Amino acid sequence: MNGFSSNTCYELVSEALEDIEALHEEFQGVEEDEHASHRVVDIARQLVAFKSITPDDVGCQLWLAQELRTLGFSIKHLPVRDVSNLIASIGNNSDARFAFLGHTDVVPAGSTQDWQFNPFKLTEHNGCLFARGIVDMKGAIAAFFCAIEALVTDFGIPEKELWLLLTSDEEGEAEHGTKRITQFLKQQRITFDFTLVGEPSSEAQVADTLKVGRRGALSFTINLHGKSGHVAYPQKATNAIHLAQNIMQALLSVDWPKHCDNFDSTTLQFTHVNSGDFVDNIIPSQCQLNFNIRYTPAYNEYELVQLVRETIEKHTLNYALTTNNSCKPYYCVNNDEIPSPSLAIVCDEINSQCHFTPKLSTAGGTSDGRFIAEISTSVLELGLVNKTIHQIDEHTTTSDLIQLQQLYYGIYKRLLYPTLHVHSTAQDELLQLR
Numbered sequence: 001m002n003g004f005s006s007n008t009c010y011e012l013v014s015e016a017l018e019d020i021e022a023l024h025e026e027f028q029g030v031e032e033d034e035h036a037s038h039r040v041v042d043i044a045r046q047l048v049a050f051k052s053i054t055p056d057d058v059g060c061q062l063w064l065a066q067e068l069r070t071l072g073f074s075i076k077h078l079p080v081r082d083v084s085n086l087i088a089s090i091g092n093n094s095d096a097r098f099a100f101l102g103h104t105d106v107v108p109a110g111s112t113q114d115w116q117f118n119p120f121k122l123t124e125h126n127g128c129l130f131a132r133g134i135v136d137m138k139g140a141i142a143a144f145f146c147a148i149e150a151l152v153t154d155f156g157i158p159e160k161e162l163w164l165l166l167t168s169d170e171e172g173e174a175e176h177g178t179k180r181i182t183q184f185l186k187q188q189r190i191t192f193d194f195t196l197v198g199e200p201s202s203e204a205q206v207a208d209t210l211k212v213g214r215r216g217a218l219s220f221t222i223n224l225h226g227k228s229g230h231v232a233y234p235q236k237a238t239n240a241i242h243l244a245q246n247i248m249q250a251l252l253s254v255d256w257p258k259h260c261d262n263f264d265s266t267t268l269q270f271t272h273v274n275s276g277d278f279v280d281n282i283i284p285s286q287c288q289l290n291f292n293i294r295y296t297p298a299y300n301e302y303e304l305v306q307l308v309r310e311t312i313e314k315h316t317l318n319y320a321l322t323t324n325n326s327c328k329p330y331y332c333v334n335n336d337e338i339p340s341p342s343l344a345i346v347c348d349e350i351n352s353q354c355h356f357t358p359k360l361s362t363a364g365g366t367s368d369g370r371f372i373a374e375i376s377t378s379v380l381e382l383g384l385v386n387k388t389i390h391q392i393d394e395h396t397t398t399s400d401l402i403q404l405q406q407l408y409y410g411i412y413k414r415l416l417y418p419t420l421h422v423h424s425t426a427q428d429e430l431l432q433l434r
């Protein structure tokens with residue numbers, strides 16, 4: 001990647017390592033209970049003790065990198081400006097590559113006196129774990145780490161490649177985080193068969209809902225050119241605001257006939273109208289319109305631009321159009337409505353461990369899955385219950401956290417050790433027969 005010499009990386013890492021201890025919140029006086037010695041709770045406790053408020057990582061990824069190294073992961077730090085990014089990989093059979101995508105940054109805790117407990121010290125209370133970021137998403141990172149640690153202990157180095165991608169810039173601008181990791185991996189010609197994102201996808205209990213796709217987004221700027229004149233002589237002018245009004249009306253009348261199952265329909269929202277400085281007796285000659293289209297995988301960017309152009313050109317040819325903030329949609333289900341093999345594996349694992357079928361959802365705003373979707377055949381989000389994310393007293397149940405670790409263990413066992421997987425339950429046999 002341009003601008004990242006390995007020396008710079010190394011120096012940054014060495015300097016920061018010395019500071020880890022200083023930055024790490026003391027976590028003494030842990031409350032005793034049945035889960036206090038559970039490995040995933042211990043790792044989560046370590047992670048939340050770093051006050052990694054976006055985008056300042058304060059050594060959280062460096063600490064994790066040390067732990068990953070002992071498991072046999074190769075580590076690359078990819079700092080960009082004030083953002084920390086970590087790329088870790090294990091296994092060396094690149095005929096299949098899988099990834100886990102996450103973020104170590106958290107949103108600010110808000111007024112800490114409103115919290116029941118110190119937000120940067122994991123507190124276990126009535127079967128729940130309280131801390132800023134425990135759900136979004138350090139708990140999922142701890143669950144992933146412990147799942148892989150157990151797999152490596154049980155079965156050795158994975159038969160397939162596994163990559164862990166972490167950024168400290170998900171909750172903020174998201175400019176120098178997963179986007180840059182994706183650019184870097186693209187340059188290295190690294191692609192993934194499947195990426196699991198640890199975002200809190202669940203609604204009432206862990207794994208009840210999977211995020212299997214997101215709508216795409218595209219922003220448009222149109223500059224309309226009219227002809228200025230005196231308001232008393234409109235016949236000698238072309239009012240750019242009137243032109244804009246007609247075009248806005250036409251764009252808002254598009255009914256987006258193409259639909260996609262599991263997705264909210266395609267929508268268009270105007271975000272800004274600007275006709276320049278106001279003068280009471282002048283007909284404006286320019287008007288700029290800004291709008292954003294959220295679209296399902298039934299559309300593509302080229303089609304949207306064509307449709308917008310055709311709509312404008314029914315009213316004027318005197319305009320300029322630009323697009324930006326392009327974000328393609330993604331979906332784990334192919335055009336024939338057949339789920340990707342990885343989605344089938346995840347659903348099957350949830351079925352056999354939890355005895356229910358997860359709801360497949362594409363609702364909500366964007367996540368960093370949108371960036372990695374460019375280099376990953378399928379992308380799916382499975383994490384803790386999102387009820388308290390970004391709130392005072394953010395918490396998960398301890399049992400959900402342990403369940404998430406077990407699910408990650410089962411999913412990555414099937415992906416990374418395919419020769420080991422033996423269908424055992426009746427449910428599995430049924431699936432095989434289909």
Ligand SMILES: [Zn+2]
Nearest residue numbers: 136137170199
């Ligand atoms: Zn998150």
